[in-house]
Amino acid sequence: MNITIDDYEALGDSDKGPRSPTATVCFVSLRRLVAIVFALVTGICVVLLCKVYIKFVLLWLEKQDPIVISVTLSVLFVLVALPISIGYIVIVAAEGYLFGFVRGLLLTLFGANFGLLVAHNLLKLVGHHKSVYRYTQNETAQAIMRLISGPLCFKIVFCSRLTPIPFGLQNTIFALSNVNTRIYHLASLLGLMPAQCMGVYIGTTLRSMQDVLEDKPASSGTYVFISAQLILVIVLLLWFSAKARSELMKALAEAEASSTKATTFSIV
Numbered sequence: 001m002n003i004t005i006d007d008y009e010a011l012g013d014s015d016k017g018p019r020s021p022t023a024t025v026c027f028v029s030l031r032r033l034v035a036i037v038f039a040l041v042t043g044i045c046v047v048l049l050c051k052v053y054i055k056f057v058l059l060w061l062e063k064q065d066p067i068v069i070s071v072t073l074s075v076l077f078v079l080v081a082l083p084i085s086i087g088y089i090v091i092v093a094a095e096g097y098l099f100g101f102v103r104g105l106l107l108t109l110f111g112a113n114f115g116l117l118v119a120h121n122l123l124k125l126v127g128h129h130k131s132v133y134r135y136t137q138n139e140t141a142q143a144i145m146r147l148i149s150g151p152l153c154f155k156i157v158f159c160s161r162l163t164p165i166p167f168g169l170q171n172t173i174f175a176l177s178n179v180n181t182r183i184y185h186l187a188s189l190l191g192l193m194p195a196q197c198m199g200v201y202i203g204t205t206l207r208s209m210q211d212v213l214e215d216k217p218a219s220s221g222t223y224v225f226i227s228a229q230l231i232l233v234i235v236l237l238l239w240f241s242a243k244a245r246s247e248l249m250k251a252l253a254e255a256e257a258s259s260t261k262a263t264t265f266s267i268v
Contacts (some may be wrong), residue, residue, distance in 0.1 A: 063099060070107055077115030082123070088112075089199050090232060093138070094202055098205020104200045111198065116171065123175035145177040152254060153180055153189045161191025183218035 061069050073091055080088040095104035095111070147157055157179065160170055174184055 055108070055201055057264060061094070062250075070111075074109065074111045074114055077111040078118045079115075081112075081115035081119035081168060081171050083172045085168060086166065087197070088167040092196055092199030093206065094199035096205075097206050101200055101204050105197060108200055109193070110197050112192060113185065116185065119168075119171050120175050120181075123172055144173050148174070148177040148179045154183050157184055157187035158191040162189055162194065217245035 061072065064072070073095060076087075076091050079085045080091060091113075092108050098104065099107060106137045144156060144160065157174065160173075
């Protein structure tokens, strides 16, 4: 089965007849607008619903020794690197909230890659168990696992890290593949960095929203400025994800084309 660059929305278009380019562009733009609005509303609802819990956790961590905080977050990074856990971006934002941008980013780089190292080796040991292997039973995962050992290994891993594919699921796919370990960790380090920078920045922005969490009065300008920052970061994150998904599909298509060509030559 060949992998096409077209998105999944293109499936079934042959049954519906030709579609005008203008209508297609408008449809895609509308979908992205709906996705952005949905992400913003969801984020606001989560903050409002979990306000007390988030405040409690952050205040508890803030009072701990820096070493205790670093070790705790590193352990949490190991947990979210497994397919059974979620919350990677929350931990990244917590680093920014607790330590500021520079120190938070450095600790995030260390913690995330430490979590990757532990999870990668752990998943290699238990990954072929059916309870774990079932996470890779989809078209994109199978394509990545089939083509990851080729010359485009770095590009595939790098683009995958930029996409919104769940962090733990990505780690499972790569652990069960024949990916080169050095290339895998280098591509993961670089591919995760843009989202980590944005996540840590969101954390520092939330730090400036502490007055809001504590129900202290704040000026309208403060609300507008912070909201504009968060919206800009979320829009950039969605744009990065869309571009990365497109590049990932191109890389997979190119890798499969090269694999098919090599197979043809070997048969001849």
